[in-house]
Amino acid sequence: MKQSETQSVAQRIDFLRREIDKHNHHYYVEDAPLISDAEYDRLMSELAALEEAHPDLITPYSPTQRVGAAPASAFASVRHAVLMRSLSNAFDPEDVAAFDKRVTDALRGAGLLPAGGAVEYMAELKFDGLAVSLRYENGLLVQAATRGDGQTGEDITANVRTVRSVPLRLRGDDVPEVLEVRGEMLMTRQDFERLNEQQQKRREKVFVNPRNAAAGSLRQLDPRVTAGRPLRFFAYGWGEIRLRRKGGQVDLFQQEAGDAAMPRDTHSGMLEWLAGLGLPVSDLRRSVRGLDGLLAYYEDIGKRRAELPFEIDGVVYKVDSLAAQNVLGYVARAPRYAIAHKFPAQEETTVVLDIDVQVGRTGALTPVARLKPVFVGGVTVTNATLHNEDEVRRKGIYIGDTVIVRRAGDVIPEVVAAIPELRPDDARPFSMPQSCPVCGSAVERLEDEAVTRCTGGLFCAAQRKQSITHAAGRKALDIEGLGEKLVDQLVESGRVKSIADLFTLTALELAAYERMGRKSAENLIKAIDQARKPELARLLFAMGIRHVGETTARDLAQHFGSLDAIMDADEEALLAVRDVGPVVAGSVRRFFSEPHNREIVAALRKAGVEPVQESLPAGGNLPLAGKTLVLTGTLPNWTRDEATRHIMAAGGKVSGSVSRKTSYVVAGEEAGSKLEKAHSLGVAVLDEDGLKALLGMK
Numbered sequence: 001m002k003q004s005e006t007q008s009v010a011q012r013i014d015f016l017r018r019e020i021d022k023h024n025h026h027y028y029v030e031d032a033p034l035i036s037d038a039e040y041d042r043l044m045s046e047l048a049a050l051e052e053a054h055p056d057l058i059t060p061y062s063p064t065q066r067v068g069a070a071p072a073s074a075f076a077s078v079r080h081a082v083l084m085r086s087l088s089n090a091f092d093p094e095d096v097a098a099f100d101k102r103v104t105d106a107l108r109g110a111g112l113l114p115a116g117g118a119v120e121y122m123a124e125l126k127f128d129g130l131a132v133s134l135r136y137e138n139g140l141l142v143q144a145a146t147r148g149d150g151q152t153g154e155d156i157t158a159n160v161r162t163v164r165s166v167p168l169r170l171r172g173d174d175v176p177e178v179l180e181v182r183g184e185m186l187m188t189r190q191d192f193e194r195l196n197e198q199q200q201k202r203r204e205k206v207f208v209n210p211r212n213a214a215a216g217s218l219r220q221l222d223p224r225v226t227a228g229r230p231l232r233f234f235a236y237g238w239g240e241i242r243l244r245r246k247g248g249q250v251d252l253f254q255q256e257a258g259d260a261a262m263p264r265d266t267h268s269g270m271l272e273w274l275a276g277l278g279l280p281v282s283d284l285r286r287s288v289r290g291l292d293g294l295l296a297y298y299e300d301i302g303k304r305r306a307e308l309p310f311e312i313d314g315v316v317y318k319v320d321s322l323a324a325q326n327v328l329g330y331v332a333r334a335p336r337y338a339i340a341h342k343f344p345a346q347e348e349t350t351v352v353l354d355i356d357v358q359v360g361r362t363g364a365l366t367p368v369a370r371l372k373p374v375f376v377g378g379v380t381v382t383n384a385t386l387h388n389e390d391e392v393r394r395k396g397i398y399i400g401d402t403v404i405v406r407r408a409g410d411v412i413p414e415v416v417a418a419i420p421e422l423r424p425d426d427a428r429p430f431s432m433p434q435s436c437p438v439c440g441s442a443v444e445r446l447e448d449e450a451v452t453r454c455t456g457g458l459f460c461a462a463q464r465k466q467s468i469t470h471a472a473g474r475k476a477l478d479i480e481g482l483g484e485k486l487v488d489q490l491v492e493s494g495r496v497k498s499i500a501d502l503f504t505l506t507a508l509e510l511a512a513y514e515r516m517g518r519k520s521a522e523n524l525i526k527a528i529d530q531a532r533k534p535e536l537a538r539l540l541f542a543m544g545i546r547h548v549g550e551t552t553a554r555d556l557a558q559h560f561g562s563l564d565a566i567m568d569a570d571e572e573a574l575l576a577v578r579d580v581g582p583v584v585a586g587s588v589r590r591f592f593s594e595p596h597n598r599e600i601v602a603a604l605r606k607a608g609v610e611p612v613q614e615s616l617p618a619g620g621n622l623p624l625a626g627k628t629l630v631l632t633g634t635l636p637n638w639t640r641d642e643a644t645r646h647i648m649a650a651g652g653k654v655s656g657s658v659s660r661k662t663s664y665v666v667a668g669e670e671a672g673s674k675l676e677k678a679h680s681l682g683v684a685v686l687d688e689d690g691l692k693a694l695l696g697m698k
Contacts, residue, residue, distance in 0.1 A: 009050060013057055016047040020063040033212065034419055036404055037313060038345030038376075041089065064333065075154035075219070078145035080133060081180055082239035085150060086333055087316065087340040093295055096317070099339045100291045103319060103328065106336075110327045118290030120320040122267045123297040124236060125282055126340050128311040129186030130215045132156070133239060134166065139175035141168050146218070150333075156218050160185075162227035171278035176263075180239035181279060187214045188309045191230035200394070208404065208417045209347070210311050232310070235279040238270065266320045287320060298341050305343065314342035347406045347416065348381075350374035355386065355399055355430045359438045359462035363454040363546075367392055367430060369403070369415050377407030384413040388450045389432045396420065400427035438462045441594055446583065457544045458498055459596035464491045467544050471499045474641055475550055476542035477531040481524040489513050499542065500603035502528055536563060536611040537648075543597075547587045554648040555579060556588070558622075563611055567592045567601070579653075622651025623696060627663040630655050630678070633671030635688045643691065650695050658683060666691050 020043050023035055044063065051058045058064075090096045100119065107113035133153065135143040144160035145153035160166055163185070170179070187195070192210040199206045207213035217229035243263060264270045268287055275281040288297050294317050301315050319325050319337040328337040351372040358366050367386040374381055384405055386392050395417055397403060402422040407413040432452050436443055441456025454460050457467055468487050472479040479502070490496040495509070505528065510521035534542070537557035541550055548556070559577040560566045566588070574585035591597055629647055631640050631654060638646070643666065644654045658665060658677040665678040665685050678685050686694070 009054055010057055013047065013050050013054075016043055016050070017062055019043055020047065033208070034421065036345060036347040036349050038348055041342070041345075045089075075156065075221075078133075078143065078148075078153050078155045080145065080151060080153060080239060081135075083150050084131065084133060084147045084153070084182060084239070085330065085335060087338055088331075088334045089314075090339050090341045096294055096298075096339070096341055097291055099317070100294065103337065106328055107319075107324055110324075112321070112324050112327060118293075119324075120266075121288050121290075121294060122271070122285060122318045122320045123288050123294060124285040124316045124318070125301065125308075125312045126314040126316045126342070127184035127186050127234060127236075127282075128209075128211045128313045129184040130211070130218055132160065132183060132185050132218070132233070134160065134181040134183070134233075134235075135240075136170055136176070136179040136181070138177060139170040141166065154219070158223040159218050159220060159226040160233075162223055163231045163233055165231075165233045165280050167278045169278075172276065174244075175277065176241055176243050178240055178242035179277070180241070181235050181274065182237035182239060183233055183235035183279075185214050185218055185231055185233050186210060186310050187217070187229070187231060189311065190309065191232075195230065206394070209406070233280055234282050235274050236271070236281070236316075238274070262322050265322055267318050267322065267325070268320055270322070294341070302343060311346075312343075313346070314340050316340050344375075344377055346377050347404055348374045348376040349402055349419070350381075350405055352397060352399055352401050352403055352415070355392070355397075357433055357437050359436060359454055359460065361463060361466035363436075363457055363460065363463050365432065365436070365443060365452045365454065367432070369397070371403075371405065374405060376405055376413065379407070381405060381407060381413045384415045386415060386430075389430075389445075389452060390450050392430050398423060398427040398429055400424050436460060436462075439596065441596055442590070444590055446586075453546065455590050455594045456596045457546075457591065458600040459594075461497070463544075464497065468496060468499055468502070470544050471542040472502070473542075476538055477534055478527075478538070479524070479531050480527045481520065482527070486513060486516065498600050498603065500600055500607055500609070503532065503604070503607035503609055532608045532610070534609070534611050536561075539563065539609075539611040540566070543591070545588055545591045547584045550644070551648060551653050552580065552584060558651070563601070567598070623694060624650040624652030624663075627652045628655050628661060629653070629691075630658050630662055630665045630674055631668075632665060632674040633668035635666070635668040637688060643688075646695055646697075647691075664691075664694075 020040075023033070023040055023043070047062070048064050051062065051064055088099075090099060103119055104113065107119060108115065108117075113119060131147040133145050133147070134141060135145075141161065142157075143155065144157045144166075145155055147153055161168065170176075187210040189210060192207070192213050195213055196206045207216060213229070214231060217226050217231055220226045220229075241263065262270065264273050268285070271281050271285065284301070286297055288294055298315050301312070305312060317339055319328060325335070325337040328335070330336060352369045353372055354370040356368050356370060358368050360366060367389065369384045369386055371382055371384060386395075386397065395415065397415060397418045400423070401418040401420075403418050404416040405413055406416045432443070432445075434443060435441065436454035436456055439454065439456045439460040439462070441454050441460060443452050443454055445452040454463065457463055460467075465484075465487055468482075468491065469484055471477055472482040472487070477499075482502070487496075490501075490505075490513070495505075496502060505525065507518070507521040507525045510516050510524060511518050516524075535557070537550070537554040540548060540553040540556055540563075555578050556566055556574075560569065569589075571582075571585045571589050574580055574588055575582070624647055629652055631643055635643060647654055652663075655662065658674050658681065660681055660683075662678070662681075662683045665674060665683050667675045667678075667685055667687065675685065677683075
């Protein structure tokens with residue numbers, strides 16, 4: 001090789017070492033990774049390949065010659081009795097096949113595997129947390145340490161003692177004199193989400209992912225902080241072991257020592273032994289045979305990955321026989337008898353090209369990042385949800401930022417965090433539009449909500465299917481025969497753009513749609529005609545006004561008496577309605593202030609839709625005014641919807657839960673826990689006849 005080429009390779013190696021050292025520091029010391037795991041793995045793989053091709057350039061301080069980063073100076077140092085090694089990685093079936101062949105050939109050469117025989121392996125999860133070592137002496141936890149650089153870690157004993165899944169005393173009478181346990185400290189997804197919610201409420205730092213949260217929680221100088229963090233521990237290996245024998249003799253065993261028998265002769269047996277001592281061990285481990293067994297386990301765990309309560313980034317294969325492990329031995333940084341088979345990366349880095357706004361079926365405006373295409377989680381990702389405006393602000397995401405993108409299993413991709421250090425000068429912040437990008441209607445965001453919504457519910461194309469399906473429902477206009485699939489066809493064909501268009505349909509054109517014969521079309525037209533004279537409350541509910549449910553629609557109808565009066569009412573007038581507060585009043589006012597919605601009302605009237613006010617009881621008395629009722633079980637004659645309508649027409653409210661404020665519980669056959677709670681609270685219980693008596697009906 002020419003001198004200039006050698007110099008170029010040396011410069012590249014030097015650059016890679018500096019980059020990896022920088023990222024080790026951010027990951028292990030500052031708990032603030034700058035790049036994804038996949039990008040880090042690529043840097044390490046490139047460096048290892050260059051050093052293998054140019055062994056004369058390898059130096060003792062290369063990242064390939066040690067496991068991790070140096071411990072932080074804020075913690076006392078702990079020297080591991082037995083080196084805490086890392087694992088080599090496999091990224092595809094070919095890598096696994098090569099590993100199995102190396103192991104098989106070596107064991108056959110040593111006479112430990114017969115010709116044609118398959119190697120017995122122990123397959124386990126590769127947890128995505130923080131590797132730690134726990135030292136027990138005479139059954140008591142005396143020390144805990146991080147992996148550090150493999151030889152020396154940080155003393156985190158006080159913090160680990162607060163983790164409830166770590167036993168302070170081992171179980172059983174025959175505990176070892178010394179046991180050094182290796183395992184992973186992690187945080188479940190659910191616990192991680194709760195922790196970030198708490199951090200956000202306290203306006204403190206939120207964590208990028210569960211692994212980052214676990215590392216940050218363990219490396220707290222105040223153990224009381226760690227005690228408040230939901231950490232979990234799983235054991236998967238061991239270091240030094242000293243066992244008592246009869247007569248007081250003590251035998252020393254180590255994972256790397258082959259001169260004496262271990263407590264068990266297989267890795268799977270050792271895990272069972274650890275579990276018997278009270279140490280948590282994953283129950284998703286499995287004994288498998290040969291290459292087919294390894295790949296079948298990988299595929300099975302891959303399918304279940306998204307359902308697991310915690311993060312994993314692959315699986316680990318270990319030769320099960322400890323005698324075979326000792327024969328296979330070690331390379332500089334990893335055992336030859338084990339390998340980590342990694343899943344496709346769930347996190348990658350890419351660039352936010354733009355941020356668009358999508359309008360959902362309910363009118364919610366959602367910012368969506370348009371990304372430079374990146375392969376993550378097994379697919380190419382070009383878009384990722386940003387949820388809402390507050391989330392964009394919290395994560396500090398600008399258009400033009402380099403960001404970490406995450407995709408776990410079948411979960412929709414999301415932007416986890418921005419990397420401010422890589423922000424270009426022309427990056428710009430995002431702002432939510434003031435009008436709907438689909439229909440141009442005004443948008444609103446209430447003070448106590450994170451979501452911004454379009455107010456053009458009856459008009460907005462993005463909301464058409466949802467609004468029409470809702471309007472046709474039993475509790476609204478009750479148009480029997482107008483199901484979701486037909487609504488989809490009507491909207492997608494462009495024939496129906498609003499609920500007003502429903503009343504211009506003909507049987508002839510309906511019969512042409514899929515699964516709609518002549519008779520079905522005629523029946524649907526009859527149902528549509530019957531809906532031309534709805535109760536005012538039903539029409540109000542059908543309009544899909546935000547915060548206006550059945551009860552509120554009934555209250556508005558009974559208070560104002562006509563649709564025009566409601567449309568023209570100001571907020572002060574609306575606040576005079578029973579149980580209508582500022583939120584509901586503001587929502588109704590904004591809905592009818594939107595010109596598009598008034599145009600739909602005019603179109604409804606032009607199509608012959610005119611609401612009728614439900615007649616009030618004699619003298620205007622409402623026998624259930626101010627009363628709250630709960631329905632449970634099956635009534636003999638009325639459906640639950642029918643009973644609800646009668647109660648609301650009489651001024652009552654229907655609730656889904658029983659409390660001390662409940663006036664009556666109406667119970668039918670097979671009434672459940674609601675009836676039991678009514679009895680326990682002393683709430684009056686009625687049957688259907690009792691309800692009819694209250695309503696003044698026979």
